[in-house]
Amino acid sequence: xxxxxxxxxxxxxxxRGRVVLTNLGLCALIILIMGIGITTGxxxxxxxxxxxxxxxxxxxxxxxxxxxxxxxxxxTALGVGLAFGLAGEMxxxxxxxxxxxxxxxxxxxxxxxxxxxxxxxxxTTWFILPGAVSxxxxxxxxxxxxxxxxxxxxxxxxxxxxGVGLTLTVVSNLLMVRIDASSAADVAKWLVGSLNSRSxxxxxxxxxxxxxxxxxxxxxxxxxxRLIFQDDVAIGLGVPLNWHRITVVTIAIGLVAIAVAAAxxxxxxxxxxxxxxxxxxxxxxxxxxxxxxxxxxxxxxxxLVARSALGGSALPxxxxxxxxxxxxxxxxxxxxxxxxxx
Amino acid sequence: xxxxLACERLSVAFGANQVLENLDFAVAEGKVxxxxxxxxCGKSTLLRTLARLLKPTSGTVALNGQSIxxxxxxxxxxxLAILPQSRQSPAGMRVHDLVLRGRTPHQSPLRQWSENxxxxxxxxxxxxxxxxxxxxxxxxxxxxxxxxxxxxxxxxQQTGILLLDEPTTFLDLPHQVEILSLLSTLSRDKGQTIxxxxxxINLAARFSDYLVALRDRGILFHGTPEEVVTPQNIAAIxxxxxxxxxDPTHGTPHVIPR
Numbered sequence: 001x002x003x004x005x006x007x008x009x010x011x012x013x014x015x016r017g018r019v020v021l022t023n024l025g026l027c028a029l030i031i032l033i034m035g036i037g038i039t040t041g042x043x044x045x046x047x048x049x050x051x052x053x054x055x056x057x058x059x060x061x062x063x064x065x066x067x068x069x070x071x072x073x074x075x076t077a078l079g080v081g082l083a084f085g086l087a088g089e090m091x092x093x094x095x096x097x098x099x100x101x102x103x104x105x106x107x108x109x110x111x112x113x114x115x116x117x118x119x120x121x122x123x124t125t126w127f128i129l130p131g132a133v134s135x136x137x138x139x140x141x142x143x144x145x146x147x148x149x150x151x152x153x154x155x156x157x158x159x160x161x162x163g164v165g166l167t168l169t170v171v172s173n174l175l176m177v178r179i180d181a182s183s184a185a186d187v188a189k190w191l192v193g194s195l196n197s198r199s200x201x202x203x204x205x206x207x208x209x210x211x212x213x214x215x216x217x218x219x220x221x222x223x224x225x226r227l228i229f230q231d232d233v234a235i236g237l238g239v240p241l242n243w244h245r246i247t248v249v250t251i252a253i254g255l256v257a258i259a260v261a262a263a264x265x266x267x268x269x270x271x272x273x274x275x276x277x278x279x280x281x282x283x284x285x286x287x288x289x290x291x292x293x294x295x296x297x298x299x300x301x302x303x304l305v306a307r308s309a310l311g312g313s314a315l316p317x318x319x320x321x322x323x324x325x326x327x328x329x330x331x332x333x334x335x336x337x338x339x340x341x342x
Numbered sequence: 343x344x345x346x347l348a349c350e351r352l353s354v355a356f357g358a359n360q361v362l363e364n365l366d367f368a369v370a371e372g373k374v375x376x377x378x379x380x381x382x383c384g385k386s387t388l389l390r391t392l393a394r395l396l397k398p399t400s401g402t403v404a405l406n407g408q409s410i411x412x413x414x415x416x417x418x419x420x421x422l423a424i425l426p427q428s429r430q431s432p433a434g435m436r437v438h439d440l441v442l443r444g445r446t447p448h449q450s451p452l453r454q455w456s457e458n459x460x461x462x463x464x465x466x467x468x469x470x471x472x473x474x475x476x477x478x479x480x481x482x483x484x485x486x487x488x489x490x491x492x493x494x495x496x497x498x499q500q501t502g503i504l505l506l507d508e509p510t511t512f513l514d515l516p517h518q519v520e521i522l523s524l525l526s527t528l529s530r531d532k533g534q535t536i537x538x539x540x541x542x543i544n545l546a547a548r549f550s551d552y553l554v555a556l557r558d559r560g561i562l563f564h565g566t567p568e569e570v571v572t573p574q575n576i577a578a579i580x581x582x583x584x585x586x587x588x589d590p591t592h593g594t595p596h597v598i599p600r
Contacts, residue, residue, distance in 0.1 A: 005455055006455070007455070007456070007457070010452065011453065012452075012453050012454060012456045012457075012459070013454050013455055014442070014454065014455035218451075219451050221451070222449070222450070222451035222454065225443070226446055228432040228435075229429070229430075229443075230426065230428065232390070232424070232426035232428075233426060233429055235394070235395060235415060236393065236395070236423060236424040236425075236426065237444070237446040237499070238415050238416035238417075238419025238420070238446060239416075239446065240415050240416070282434065284432050284433070284435045284436075284439060285432065
């Protein structure tokens with residue numbers, strides 16, 4: 001267990017060797033998956049072809065496939081995965097419960113309902129982001145309000161959040177009935193989440209959002225590292241609890257909203273990112289960077305599988321993130337049950 | 343680095359249940375004070391209120407002459423550290439991580455590991471005798487070692503005042519003595535002001551400079567162990583009939599219930 005010190009002027013940080021190695025490994029994995037994603041498919045493109053396109057020397061078909069089709073899809077997947085990973089780790093740390101991730105406790109479902117509602121109400125897709133943001137805030141407010149019992153009880157939040165999430169999923173389905181068949185296929189992405197035919201607008205939504213929210217999230221990591229203690233300990237260390245709780249929840253809702261607006265809820269990405277990251281880096285919560293990178297790996301992998309293995313079936317990526325997430329959910333539940341029995 | 347801590351006309355209630363009423367009490371600087379009394383007499387409530395974890399219904403707690411509830415919590419944390427009674431060690435946390443968390447009120451997101459932090463953490467680990475165990479997981483430690491790790495965290499906070507809520511609970515006798523010796527040494531050698539809640543009146547009498555005995559929502563006795571621990575006082579505090587002898591090795595008063 002080695003750690004090194006990073007000191008530069010007034011800036012100082014302690015880095016654990018295993019965390020740094022994990023993050024580097026995850027980055028390499030992301031580059032590898034994205035490399036496979038951009039070169040393979042129904043029209044394989046070799047590396048030389050990619051380079052030609054990036055130098056604006058390729059032919060039009062090649063440029064269309066790489067620039068209009070594969071690149072936005074991969075960049076959306078990357079951004080959405082990072083955003084979900086960050087949001088999941090933040091909420092799980094804040095509530096001190098690995099089950100309490102924004103997709104399990106209804107935040108993502110709220111953002112989906114908000115996104116779909118704007119399409120139903122306005123008939124356009126222009127207001128999806130504000131819709132997702134307000135839906136996420138409304139769902140979070142509802143969950144927190146219902147589970148408030150002289151303070152936040154993490155156990156209560158999980159149960160109430162699951163209930164609210166299920167209810168909102170039904171609302172999403174009901175809203176679909178109000179949509180005519182032609183746009184229903186488009187809107188279906190907000191039911192499970194899909195990375196099919198992403199555009200540069202989606203890339204813009206998620207990456208501009210990340211550019212604003214990710215630095216704020218990393219700024220909160222210091223306080224989150226103290227909120228892992230019980231309230232009395234955290235207050236004793238001089239951490240203003242309520243201020244950080246409100247800030248962290250707000251940032252996490254923002255991250256969920258941009259991700260949902262770009263690609264739909266993609267169940268379980270936010271949920272699995274943290275537990276997998278900590279299994280790899282062996283560190284105490286929170287390690288936001290590791291969780292974000294795991295979120296990206298899971299999302300990119302789900303996209304790769306959705307495109308290739310069952311090629312032509314065109315199943316949305318959300319189905320495959322759920323496929324990874326469900327066993328992890330069971331594992332966490334079993335681990336918690338075992339801990340309670342001890 | 344000394345700070346003064348006092349409560350004035352302090353009353354605390356949980357709903358209709360009045361726990362403390364009109365308490366006046368100034369903590370002796372650089373000394374060890376133990377709060378004793380029967381179960382449910384408000385010992386922990388008093389300590390938690392002194393540490394700004396509970397808000398009084400009336401009266402106030404003054405830290406350096408100013409209400410503790412009106413000072414920024416971070417500023418308070420540079421002068422007063424509190425070890426609450428119930429603490430869970432977060433899974434996967436190592437001793438060094440825990441002690442470093444004690445530096446929180448002196449740090450910022452950009453400045454998380456200065457050379458000063460490193461030196462103070464190393465000193466705190468040495469003070470509690472855990473320098474060899476810095477890289478071990480908290481869950482691997484014995485109860486006494488884990489308690490010392492938490493105390494090291496509070497020491498790394500570098501406050502003049504250290505409050506501890508039942509620091510010896512769940513520890514066997516040798517570990518109780520070990521922790522209390524450590525605390526009294528810290529007070530004697532470094533002038534650390536210590537206020538703690540203790541259940542065992544005999545250990546409190548042996549390791550404290552002053553005792554505060556609570557009963558019926560107020561302070562019944564406040565003084566040195568010799569002043570507080572007398573047969574009459576013990577009867578008034580605990581409703582038991584006992585004799586008090588001088589501890590044969592340390593000379594401090596020792597209660598033997600009849």
